[in-house]
Amino acid sequence: MKNDDICEVHCIHKESINEVKSKMLEEETFQKISEDFKILADPTRVKILYALSQRELCVCDIACIVKMTDSAVSHQLRLLRGRNMVKFRKVGKMAYYSLADEHVIQLIKMETEHAEE
Amino acid sequence: MKNDDICEVHCIHKESINEVKSKMLEEETFQKISEDFKILADPTRVKILYALSQRELCVCDIACIVKMTDSAVSHQLRLLRGRNMVKFRKVGKMAYYSLADEHVIQLIKMETEHAEE
DNA sequence: TGTTCAATTGAACAGTTATTCATATGAAAA
DNA sequence: TTTTCATATGAATAACTGTTCAATTGAACA
Numbered sequence: 001m002k003n004d005d006i007c008e009v010h011c012i013h014k015e016s017i018n019e020v021k022s023k024m025l026e027e028e029t030f031q032k033i034s035e036d037f038k039i040l041a042d043p044t045r046v047k048i049l050y051a052l053s054q055r056e057l058c059v060c061d062i063a064c065i066v067k068m069t070d071s072a073v074s075h076q077l078r079l080l081r082g083r084n085m086v087k088f089r090k091v092g093k094m095a096y097y098s099l100a101d102e103h104v105i106q107l108i109k110m111e112t113e114h115a116e117e
Numbered sequence: 118m119k120n121d122d123i124c125e126v127h128c129i130h131k132e133s134i135n136e137v138k139s140k141m142l143e144e145e146t147f148q149k150i151s152e153d154f155k156i157l158a159d160p161t162r163v164k165i166l167y168a169l170s171q172r173e174l175c176v177c178d179i180a181c182i183v184k185m186t187d188s189a190v191s192h193q194l195r196l197l198r199g200r201n202m203v204k205f206r207k208v209g210k211m212a213y214y215s216l217a218d219e220h221v222i223q224l225i226k227m228e229t230e231h232a233e234e
Numbered sequence: 235t236g237t238t239c240a241a242t243t244g245a246a247c248a249g250t251t252a253t254t255c256a257t258a259t260g261a262a263a264a
Numbered sequence: 265t266t267t268t269c270a271t272a273t274g275a276a277t278a279a280c281t282g283t284t285c286a287a288t289t290g291a292a293c294a
Contacts, residue, residue: 012175012177012211013174013175013178016172016174016178017178017181019171019172020168020171020172020174020178021182023171024164024168024182025167025229029229029233030163030167031160032232033228034157034158034159034160034163036231036232037157037158037163037224037228038158040150040154041151041154041155041157042151042252043147043148043151044252044253045151046147046151047147050141050142050147051141054137054140055133057130057133058129058130058270058271059271060270061129061134065134068253069254070271070272071253071255071273072252072254074270074271074272075252075253075272077271078273090261090271092261092262092270093260093262093270094129095270095271106227107228108150110224110227111150111224112142112146114153114220115149115150115153116146129270161283175240175241176240176241176242177240185283186283186284186285187241187242188241188243188284189282189283189284190241191242191243192242192282192283193282194241194242195242207241207291209291209292210241210290210291210292211241212242
């Protein structure tokens with residue numbers, strides 16, 4: 001196996017490595033976690049989510065609030081929809097979006113407080 | 118100003134917009150928040166931080182644990198150092214890294230629990 | 235002094251991503 | 265039906281990012 005080879009030769013602290021290795025999470029879990037954070041790694045998306053945490057809004061309103069084109073906002077909403085982070089209802093031509101997952105807002109609020117130091 | 122123009126013509130819910138707009142954070146704050154999350158938007162960095170939350174480790178050990186080359190790990194550590202998320206002490210040729218900010222681990226743990234549903 | 239080795243660094247490459255622009259959809263109003 | 269308008273979408277572009285590779289640094293030891 002290649003995994004071990006990387007170390008076997010040069011690594012120094014075998015005990016530390018084994019101890020920490022045994023506590024590591026699944027590869028898949030780390031992947032999932034970073035993918036979730038990736039959603040919040042863009043200011044436009046954070047703004048959209050923050051705005052939606054205040055109240056339900058249509059695409060046009062969001063675009064106005066976050067100062068982006070309708071198209072750009074729509075693309076981001078599509079992404080957020082795919083992640084089940086927002087939901088929407090159609091009324092005529094318009095689409096009203098709202099938060100589907102309050103969890104993200106907790107993360108954002110937590111980070112806001114930490115940033116304000 | 119261009120900011121208003123985007124809306125003025127077509128936007129529908131002026132009250133909603135004004136209400137939400139007044140509650141929005143500073144542009145700079147959103148920028149800062151998303152930059153912080155960007156750090157956690159990569160599985161290798163999450164693994165490194167998680168490993169360091171278990172104990173102090175040298176570059177070589179980390180490389181072994183996260184299954185990456187020393188070089189790749191060193192590049193990421195440089196980035197994390199720049200953000201004051203890790204600190205290190207030199208002992209001879211080796212560099213022992215540890216967490217400088219417990220806050221990130223809280224975020225990761227929070228996201229882990231949420232991911233395990 | 236010269237060699238070895240952990241760590242660092244810069245340049246290059248490949249892969250990803252956010253925005254723009256043009257176009258399409260589909261519902262309401264004319 | 266035809267036009268209008270909110271939203272959605274695909275393709276293209278530009279900017280960014282993570283890893284690799286080659287080379288360097290600097291400490292320990294022969």
